Amino acid sequence: MMNIKDLTVNIGDKTILKGLNLDVEKGSVHAIMGLNGSGKSTLSKAIVGHYDVTVQSGNIRYNDKEITTMEPEARALEGIFLSFQNPIEIPGVNNAYFLRTALNAKREHEGKKALNAAEFLKAMRTKVEELGMKPEMIQRSLNEGFSGGEKKRNEILQMEMLEPDLIILDEIDSGLDIDALRAVAEGINRMKNGERSFIIITHYSRILDYIDPDYIHVLQDGKIVKTGGAELVKTLEAEGYKGIAESSS
Amino acid sequence: MSAAPLQIRPAELPELFATDSRTKAMLARLNELGIPGNKTEQYKHFGIKPLLAKDYTRIDAQQGEPQISGKVLSICDGVVTGVPKGVAVSFSTDFQADMQHYDALYYLSHLLTPRCIVLTVEEDAAITVVHQLTQEESLTAYRLVVNVAPQVKASFYETFENEESSGSLLLYGLDVSVGRDAALTWVRNQSSSEMSAVVIGSHRYDVAAQGKLTLQTFDLGAGNALHLYKNDLAEQTEANVAHLLFGTGQAHLGNVVNLRHNGRSAKSVHEAKSILKDRATGIFDGLIRVGHDARYTTARQNAKAILLNDNAFMESKPQLEIYTDELEASHGSTTGELDEAALFYLRSRGISLEAARKILILSFVNEMIDAVEDNEEAEAIRAAFDTAYATKEIL
Ligand SMILES: Nc1ncnc2c1ncn2[C@@H]1O[C@H](COP(=O)(O)OP(=O)(O)OP(=O)(O)O)[C@@H](O)[C@H]1O
Numbered sequence: 344m345m346n347i348k349d350l351t352v353n354i355g356d357k358t359i360l361k362g363l364n365l366d367v368e369k370g371s372v373h374a375i376m377g378l379n380g381s382g383k384s385t386l387s388k389a390i391v392g393h394y395d396v397t398v399q400s401g402n403i404r405y406n407d408k409e410i411t412t413m414e415p416e417a418r419a420l421e422g423i424f425l426s427f428q429n430p431i432e433i434p435g436v437n438n439a440y441f442l443r444t445a446l447n448a449k450r451e452h453e454g455k456k457a458l459n460a461a462e463f464l465k466a467m468r469t470k471v472e473e474l475g476m477k478p479e480m481i482q483r484s485l486n487e488g489f490s491g492g493e494k495k496r497n498e499i500l501q502m503e504m505l506e507p508d509l510i511i512l513d514e515i516d517s518g519l520d521i522d523a524l525r526a527v528a529e530g531i532n533r534m535k536n537g538e539r540s541f542i543i544i545t546h547y548s549r550i551l552d553y554i555d556p557d558y559i560h561v562l563q564d565g566k567i568v569k570t571g572g573a574e575l576v577k578t579l580e581a582e583g584y585k586g587i588a589e590s591s592s
Numbered sequence: 593m594s595a596a597p598l599q600i601r602p603a604e605l606p607e608l609f610a611t612d613s614r615t616k617a618m619l620a621r622l623n624e625l626g627i628p629g630n631k632t633e634q635y636k637h638f639g640i641k642p643l644l645a646k647d648y649t650r651i652d653a654q655q656g657e658p659q660i661s662g663k664v665l666s667i668c669d670g671v672v673t674g675v676p677k678g679v680a681v682s683f684s685t686d687f688q689a690d691m692q693h694y695d696a697l698y699y700l701s702h703l704l705t706p707r708c709i710v711l712t713v714e715e716d717a718a719i720t721v722v723h724q725l726t727q728e729e730s731l732t733a734y735r736l737v738v739n740v741a742p743q744v745k746a747s748f749y750e751t752f753e754n755e756e757s758s759g760s761l762l763l764y765g766l767d768v769s770v771g772r773d774a775a776l777t778w779v780r781n782q783s784s785s786e787m788s789a790v791v792i793g794s795h796r797y798d799v800a801a802q803g804k805l806t807l808q809t810f811d812l813g814a815g816n817a818l819h820l821y822k823n824d825l826a827e828q829t830e831a832n833v834a835h836l837l838f839g840t841g842q843a844h845l846g847n848v849v850n851l852r853h854n855g856r857s858a859k860s861v862h863e864a865k866s867i868l869k870d871r872a873t874g875i876f877d878g879l880i881r882v883g884h885d886a887r888y889t890t891a892r893q894n895a896k897a898i899l900l901n902d903n904a905f906m907e908s909k910p911q912l913e914i915y916t917d918e919l920e921a922s923h924g925s926t927t928g929e930l931d932e933a934a935l936f937y938l939r940s941r942g943i944s945l946e947a948a949r950k951i952l953i954l955s956f957v958n959e960m961i962d963a964v965e966d967n968e969e970a971e972a973i974r975a976a977f978d979t980a981y982a983t984k985e986i987l
């Protein structure tokens with residue numbers, strides 16, 4: 344589904360990713376772990392085409408298409424979704440209106456007919472309830488005044504409504520209470536259908552217990568330095584990141 | 593309608609007007625302030641000089657025979673053609689203008705206006721004022737006096753129909769008095785294009801004790817319009833003044849506002865939001881003056897502008913002038929671009945750049961449009977905004 348090859352990425356004039364490789368096949372679940380500042384969010388930004396990053400060399404192929412030069416909205420319409428580490432607040436933009444606009448853009452792209460306000464709201468309400476969000480979130484301004492956990496749930500809500508094919512979750516579990524973590528994990532598991540792929544960036548094993556990843560990758564110094572199965576989390580939790588790079592090289 | 597060529601040359605002014613004491617006093621003020629030029633602070637970015645130096649056909653406002661027409665006061669080329677039911681409309685040749693106005697054109701428009709149109713509102717009313725201009729290359733001057741009686745609630749919705757009046761100049765203005773305990777809402781919805789007359793409005797609102805003034809203005813499109821306000825607030829008054837400006841093409845649109853707290857315990861909120869596209873210029877020059885006798889004033893002023901491209905320009909000048917100690921006052925001004933992070937967030941969900949820009953622009957303007965109490969008026973403003981938004985610059 345996605346192949347990243349020799350990806351070198353700058354933020355400003357600082358090189359953050361230095362020849363990174365990653366293959367994500369259809370239906371697979373990947374976790375990416377690594378120290379603060381190692382470049383995990385930068386990788387996610389490079390995949391969705393964030394303006395902070397400039398791709399210096401290498402490629403990202405998604406469904407056999409090179410996407411590094413595609414506009415962010417085109418990548419989204421092709422099925423790539425990023426749940427942001429820090430979702431921003433957009434005052435004055437109604438949450439439901441925003442999400443309906445996004446969903447209808449996607450439906451139009453897929454040649455489906457647009458949902459009217461009533462049809463859309465019905466679907467949104469169901470999801471809001473499933474995620475244990477307050478119904479008032481529907482009519483509030485996008486993320487404005489939302490608590491940290493509410494913002495994360497709102498990202499999951501968007502994911503579920505937009506039904507993307509490649510889902511990148513950047514620290515979706517940070518700052519969530521126990522119930523919220525479960526609700527979010529259930530939301531993610533509902534999305535698993537053997538076709539969709541996931542990249543879950545996290546610092547903790549807890550969410551991985553719910554989600555059951557196929558691969559754990561360690562990102563260090565702009566590259567993936569180690570890949571293992573679920574058992575790698577336990578090693579990391581016990582021993583930290585020290586020695587990972589040496590042991591793999 | 594009589595037509596005689598007119599150019600506004602200071603030296604010729606005295607000969608143009610009668611010489612009674614009222615006229616003399618206004619002439620003296622006009623001479624003191626001087627005909628505005630490119631260095632006059634309030635007109636600096638408006639390009640006033642060629643406008644006043646041009647040869648116009650002078651349209652003399654006649655009294656006419658107005659029709660009673662529901663709730664609409666219509667003024668066509670300075671002639672009252674329709675008057676609202678239940679509101680007294682008369683004409684006055686001896687209206688006493690405010691002798692402290694800062695704007696020379698306040699006096700010039702009074703001097704050029706033989707008879708002010710006077711509206712007296714003695715019971716609660718909602719009135720629409722329509723200004724129609726049908727002549728090209730012409731100068732039209734008239735003034736409207738509105739007296740809202742004590743304790744009365746009045747709302748005015750002012751709009752312009754001047755799409756085929758290119759090369760013309762309208763010098764008009766309002767002298768509004770809001771009686772004790774009265775409440776006035778004045779909404780100006782002004783759309784214009786490069787085919788519209790240039791409009792200069794020079795106004796004065798005088799709010800008596802415990803009166804309430806809500807002034808909401810919407811300047812939209814590619815035309816040229818400048819409004820200059822002097823708003824006097826007596827004790828315990830409340831003023832909410834809000835301007836939304838969306839300039840496109842080569843528009844010059846602006847509001848110059850002097851909000852004067854003259855008595856104690858008055859509250860004012862003054863907000864300006866401007867969006868400039870293409871090569872448009874926006875002007876916000878807002879002064880809140882808190883006088884010696886205006887203790888316990890609360891005054892809040894805020895100006896925000898968004899420039900949609902490099903050639904757009906915003907002159908934003910919020911000012912506070914304070915002559916008393918006990919007050920709460922704040923002001924701020926920001927000019928920037930659309931928030932890149934917000935744009936990206938929307939695009940990352942599949943919304944096109946164009947649609948994302950529009951969503952953010954609407955989020956910026958909606959609050960002010962929603963604040964218009966009358967739903968029909970708010971919808972008309974929204975529609976006018978959409979039209980202005982969809983118009984492409986004519987190069
Ligand atoms: N906009 C920016 N300007 C300058 N430097 C940046 C910017 N964004 C990221 N960086 C730098 O790039 C490096 C990688 O940051 P990134 O956000 O990818 O780390 P991360 O692995 O996601 O860390 P964390 O676990 O703390 O979220 C850091 O050194 C960071 O300071």
Ligand SMILES: [Mg+2]
Nearest residue numbers: 383384385428
């Ligand atoms: Mg990060």
